[in-house]
Amino acid sequence: MTKSFADHRLDEATARIRHFLDRDRPDTPCLVIDLPTVRERFTAIRAALPRVGVFYAVKANPAPEVVELLAAEGSSFDVASPAEIDLCLARGAAPGAISYSNPIKKARDIAYAHERGVRLFVSDSEQDVRAIAAHAPGASVLLRILVNSKGSTYPFGKKFGCAPEMAADLLRLSHELGLVPLGVAFHAGSQQLDPHGWDGAIADAAGVVLKLRAEGLPLTTLNLGGGLPAGYLEQPPPLADYAAAITASIERHFGDFSPEVMVEPGRAVVAESGLLRSEVVLVSRKSYSDERRWVYLDAGRYGGLAETEGEAIAYPLVACRDGVPLPESPAGPVVLAGPTCDADDVLYQHTRYELPLDLRAGDHVDLLGAGAYTASYSSVAFNGFPPLATYCVR
Numbered sequence: 567m568t569k570s571f572a573d574h575r576l577d578e579a580t581a582r583i584r585h586f587l588d589r590d591r592p593d594t595p596c597l598v599i600d601l602p603t604v605r606e607r608f609t610a611i612r613a614a615l616p617r618v619g620v621f622y623a624v625k626a627n628p629a630p631e632v633v634e635l636l637a638a639e640g641s642s643f644d645v646a647s648p649a650e651i652d653l654c655l656a657r658g659a660a661p662g663a664i665s666y667s668n669p670i671k672k673a674r675d676i677a678y679a680h681e682r683g684v685r686l687f688v689s690d691s692e693q694d695v696r697a698i699a700a701h702a703p704g705a706s707v708l709l710r711i712l713v714n715s716k717g718s719t720y721p722f723g724k725k726f727g728c729a730p731e732m733a734a735d736l737l738r739l740s741h742e743l744g745l746v747p748l749g750v751a752f753h754a755g756s757q758q759l760d761p762h763g764w765d766g767a768i769a770d771a772a773g774v775v776l777k778l779r780a781e782g783l784p785l786t787t788l789n790l791g792g793g794l795p796a797g798y799l800e801q802p803p804p805l806a807d808y809a810a811a812i813t814a815s816i817e818r819h820f821g822d823f824s825p826e827v828m829v830e831p832g833r834a835v836v837a838e839s840g841l842l843r844s845e846v847v848l849v850s851r852k853s854y855s856d857e858r859r860w861v862y863l864d865a866g867r868y869g870g871l872a873e874t875e876g877e878a879i880a881y882p883l884v885a886c887r888d889g890v891p892l893p894e895s896p897a898g899p900v901v902l903a904g905p906t907c908d909a910d911d912v913l914y915q916h917t918r919y920e921l922p923l924d925l926r927a928g929d930h931v932d933l934l935g936a937g938a939y940t941a942s943y944s945s946v947a948f949n950g951f952p953p954l955a956t957y958c959v960r
């Protein structure tokens with residue numbers, strides 16, 4: 567079987583990560599990020615979507631080294647809080663390269679962002695638009711619309727955005743309040759497996775933008791949000807398919823007017839750069855008749871594996887002993903669980919995973935593709951387990 571470019575890239579990245587783990591032997595669980603992979607993924611997204619402004623969604627992985635690398639590569643940033651603003655500024659981002667994209671914010675946090683030089687905000691409500699006008703006078707605003715996120719692994723539901731006609735009214739209000747109404751934003755759901763998953767939202771956004779332009783409000787911008795996928799057990803379609811579908815959709819719905827376009831990828835930039843190393847705490851059985859072993863790891867739902875909820879994200883696993891991958895057979899089916907005393911701290915019981923039959927306490931189980939939404943979701947000390955430590959290799 568010939569190996570793809572992606573396999574070779576992962577081989578090299580995994581070798582760098584394993585070299586670090588062998589040399590430094592950090593306590594587990596821990597996350598190791600391969601910075602060259604972050605750079606390569608960012609570059610690939612920018613190349614697939616030229617002329618599109620790339621705003622990295624910091625919440626996916628806020629490791630300072632990741633933010634610094636992306637700032638140096640010329641990325642802009644999507645932030646949700648004063649702490650994320652400070653992080654980006656401290657790591658080399660210009661205030662003008664930051665979008666405060668969280669529609670849920672305190673008035674004093676808006677004032678703080680403005681004081682630090684942030685001039686772009688995303689909103690979805692009248693109260694928030696008025697707060698931006700009061701505390702960030704003259705700033706630019708995008709209005710987020712509610713969209714159908716069919717096809718995504720993590721739909722955003724109804725928490726963010728408002729109906730397009732309300733967004734249009736709020737853009738008119740922004741103008742009256744002295745703000746610069748810039749355009750429309752949305753998020754088509756995270757880990758969007760359908761390259762056409764943005765089409766309905768782009769159609770709705772175009773409706774608002776073109777209508778207000780016809781009224782004389784010079785809206786310019788379309789913010790496509792996040793949702794670009796990463797490879798886990800299941801491989802998504804190639805990035806080029808997404809770029810083609812999105813570009814065609816913008817041309818179809820916007821016609822002669824070509825908007826300034828932004829994307830806010832999080833997962834697609836960092837997921838594939840990360841390996842989460844866990845240690846096997848216990849291997850046991852629940853009865854003599856059930857063939858499945860229960861494998862308890864020192865990493866669980868509260869220690870960085872939040873996205874195993876509903877088994878939505880299925881990480882590829884590699885079992886290792888003394889730093890060397892164990893032979894893949896003989897193997898048998900397992901249920902995987904975390905170390906805490908919480909009944910929900912079970913990672914996979916429906917997704918079929920097999921691990922070596924002689925797996926035992928002290929072996930490692932490495933989770934691949936774990937660079938996004940792991941360290942940033944881990945709890946501070948549930949049951950006394952420390953938060954997931956992150957290390958970066960160059």
Ligand SMILES: *Cc1c(COP(=O)(O)O)cnc(C)c1O
Binds near residue numbers: 667668755756757830
């Ligand atoms: C989380 C988030 C993103 C990133 O989403 P991904 O699916 O990880 O790409 C982008 N924009 C906003 C507003 C978000 O909240």
